[in-house]
Amino acid sequence: MTLAVLPVRAEGRALGEFLAAGLGAELLRPWEGEGSPHALLEQQFSTFSGWVLLMASGIATRFLSGLPVSKLSDPAVVVLDEGARFAVSLLSGHEGGANALAYRVANLTGAVPVVTTADVPTATPDYVAPTPGVGQPVDKGIAL
Numbered sequence: 001m002t003l004a005v006l007p008v009r010a011e012g013r014a015l016g017e018f019l020a021a022g023l024g025a026e027l028l029r030p031w032e033g034e035g036s037p038h039a040l041l042e043q044q045f046s047t048f049s050g051w052v053l054l055m056a057s058g059i060a061t062r063f064l065s066g067l068p069v070s071k072l073s074d075p076a077v078v079v080l081d082e083g084a085r086f087a088v089s090l091l092s093g094h095e096g097g098a099n100a101l102a103y104r105v106a107n108l109t110g111a112v113p114v115v116t117t118a119d120v121p122t123a124t125p126d127y128v129a130p131t132p133g134v135g136q137p138v139d140k141g142i143a144l
Contacts, residue, residue, distance in 0.1 A: 004048040008055035022108040050076040084109040
């Protein structure tokens with residue numbers, strides 16, 4: 001699987017570099033003149049078989065508008081917030097590998113994987129829960 005990590009803002013650079021190294025992915029850097037994050041995703045959507053978008057899910061949804069064609073051919077898309085709290089399997093979960101990618105991202109970052117595929121209740125994913133439990137404080141004073 002060829003993966004890309006796309007932060008929406010330069011502030012996501014450190015997390016993007018960490019993810020790219022851990023996943024063996026290419027880090028796209030729109031703040032270095034490569035174009036806007038939206039334009040990069042549109043231009044390179046089918047170039048990669050998987051994407052980790054470092055942005056809010058609403059932004060990712062807008063950026064993806066009009067790009068998906070089929071769950072059998074679209075790349076996997078996982079959305080990770082900049083606080084690395086939630087790794088959301090957003091597109092091509094089962095067929096395209098986004099569910100497995102969400103678990104990989106979660107294992108690397110300590111994020112909670114969010115996978116809503118119908119077969120999830122019967123699956124046994126390869127996910128290791130982070131040491132801090134629910135209710136522990138995270139960055140910016142937000143508790144889970």
